[in-house]
Amino acid sequence: MDKSLLIAVFVPTTNEQGEDFEGKSGARATGYPVGKDLILTARHVLHPESPNRRDPRYPIAIRWHYFHSSDDKDKGWIEIADDDIVWESKGELDAALIRCHHRPPDAVGWGIVSRDQPRDGVQWISEGFPRATKYDNRRNPSSFIGKVCSKASQESYFELTVETAPEDEEGWKGVSGMPVFVDHKILGVVRSAPPNFSAKKLHATPMWKLHKDDRDDRFRELIGDDKQAAHFEKTRSKLIELIRNSPGAGMAIQRELPDIADKMVGLNEGQKAESFVEHLLKTDIRTVIQALRDAHRSFCEDDGEQNRSTANTLTAISQLIVPALYDYGVVRWVGGQYGDGSAALVPLPACTKTVAEIIMAGVDGRATRYRHREDEDDQPEGALSLPHMPEGGIDTDNAEVQAALQRHLDRKFNLSECDAFRRAVDDYLLTTFPRRVRRGSERIKDDRIKLTADLLESKRRDSGQTFYMIFDLPKDVEGQNAMRTMVASLKKDYSALMFLCLDDSSEHEREEVKLVDPFCRMLPRLGDSA
CATH class of the missing domain: 2.40.10 (Thrombin, subunit H)
Structure with missing residues (x-):
């Protein structure tokens, strides 16, 4: 927050x-x-x-x-x-x-409205203006922390415990409207302090229910869910095509999701594929990932060209549907940071490079693209994450500049090396994405940067795919400011790229690793036959 x-x-x-x-x-x-x-x-x-x-x-x-x-x-x-x-x-x-039509120029960014449902025991944080902090006729903000307590899905609220609270319910007045942040995302908005709990609990309206309230679609329109509808439509048509071309894949998923399969009874084959995909896109992402992995595993256990083909189709389905089902509040927020004057270094509410690619695929409205896994347990990096080796094979010059840049990205950020870090990024991009000029002509570095920047923008516009670079934000404020300044200069020159940094929460990382583990096990490994 x-x-x-x-x-x-x-x-x-x-x-x-x-x-x-x-x-x-x-x-x-x-x-x-x-x-x-x-x-x-x-x-x-x-x-x-x-x-x-x-x-x-x-x-x-x-x-x-x-x-x-x-x-x-x-x-x-x-x-x-x-x-x-x-x-x-x-x-x-x-x-x-x-x-609000008047926003202070220095007030950069906004909160991520999440579709996640509250989970018991996770930590929440926020800040608000309770009456208990009133002093000299002025209310000062106060920070709060506690644990989330979920409720049945039929309820219009969920509960929050509070570690340090006002002495009575009157002291809470003023915190209504306070955002409930969990893992850097807004899961709810505080509405009241219930009686008879010694002011130790709060009730909050869940964001996911506002997203799914069929009585009123205005909230979704304002938040920007109309873009998700377009992504869903494109994903839906591709999924239907994949399932129609591989009936075995569709039947395997239905075996893992019998509740959806029961809804297919009485439909013809054409209707079944459309209805099945429709229900699949309304299913929880964790349930879908596990069902796809279980179906995929059953075909990997048996040899044969047909089984390999069906397994590959299931992998393709997973790479299409996972970014479509991922928390759209996160996807929308990250996409909104591109080119709108927000901070150049975008802090992802994600801890792993695997999830970063899922989010970026959602931003682009595409399937995920990953490098090959190095081993069975590997959770790979996205293919559009820079630096990477050229697809046409190993190039000596590219390998050298890639290694130089990777060394800067891998080691602790050093203030004295800002200029060298920036040069390493330039050298890598100019070598990897050279804009060809007429034979015999020479260009100074600033001109070459502009040509490469134009090429990257052309690639993004033509393919609908965004190249991105992931940085580790230093712990110290001075280092953070220096890195942000350096990245701001990069964003100014290479506006087509997105520059991201990951969250370093170990608990959040554990949850992410568990979420995507079945998904990653479907992705190709080095040396796998096609």
């Missing part, structure tokens, strides 16, 4: 007599950006209950808490027109989206 993006929300109120408090009396809440101009908060904070109610004579206001000066005439408060409350949830779900 980037706590510098925390937003305070103020809703002017009046009493039951309609007394005019000149907009100075009101309810406080918390918000957080989830798009370039979208702020997530709780719905109920916009509609205060009796004895105080919303005073329509004065506008709701928001403030970027860490991006305003005490010298500001309006103290940083930005008025929000009623029309800019662009979405409110329905029924028992409690969330709202506010459009």
Whole structure:
């Protein structure tokens, strides 16, 4: 969670007599950006209950808490027109989206709205404006941490335990709208502190239910799920073609997913493939990966050309469907960082290079592409992750510049080597992606960089595939700033590339490795016959 993006929300109120408090009396809440101009908060904070109610004579206001000066005439408060409350949830779900047209230039980025369902026992973090922190008529933000407690899927909320909480429920007032971050993603938005728990619990609206609420598709439109629909449509047609061309693969998956197979009864062959793929795309990613691996294994255990062909089809299916099923909130957020003025070095909410390729495949709307596995347990790197060897075979010059760059990427970042690191990137890219010029002509390095940058952009536009480079962010602030500065210069010159850094959470890494292990075991190994 980037706590510098925390937003305070103020809703002017009046009493039951309609007394005019000149907009100075009101309810406080918390918000957080989830798009370039979208702020997530709780719905109920916009509609205060009796004895105080919303005073329509004065506008709701928001403030970027860490991006305003005490010298500001309006103290940083930005008025929000009623029309800019662009979405409110329905029924028992409690969330709202506010459009803010004025964003501080230094407030870069936004939160990832996840589709993940809450899992018991995982750690959550957040920050908000509870009444308990009020001092000298000013509320200071307070950070919170605890464990997630899931609920039945029919419930409109999930629970959060809190390690350090206010003394009573009144002290919590002001945290409504606080984002619930798990593994750098927003899983929910806080709505209330339930009674009779000594202020040690919170209730939160789950993001996944907002994504799947069939009563209202406005949330999905605003968050950007229309792009996912286009990706799904392209993936759906390719999956149908694969399954129709390999009936054995489709039947093998259905054996592993009997609940879906039961829904195929009474359909003709053409309808079966379409219906099967439709249900497959609505199934949990973990369930799909394991079913595909179990089906794949059954064909690997028997020799024969037909079995190998079916196993290869199952691998192709997995490489198409896994990026389509991966948390679209992450995919959307990463894709939104490309070329929109956000930070050049994009922090992925992922710990492994294997998952980085799944995310990038989702961003591009394509199947995953991996290097061959080196052994049975290997979780490989994406084929579009740089540096890599040229596909046409070993080139001496390329091997040297690749090795030089790889040494910089593999060892601890050294401030004194920033210039050498940058030169190593340039040398690798100029050697690997040379733009041919007329014979006998020479170009200075700056011109060659521009030609290579144009070639990379042309490749990306033509193929729909994005080359990317993964960096390890240093632990120290000085090193982080130096690396970000270096990457910003690279992004300026090579705008077609994406520059990524991985999360270093060991617990998150364990979960990722377990998720993709069955998937990786289907991928080709070095020396495998086609």
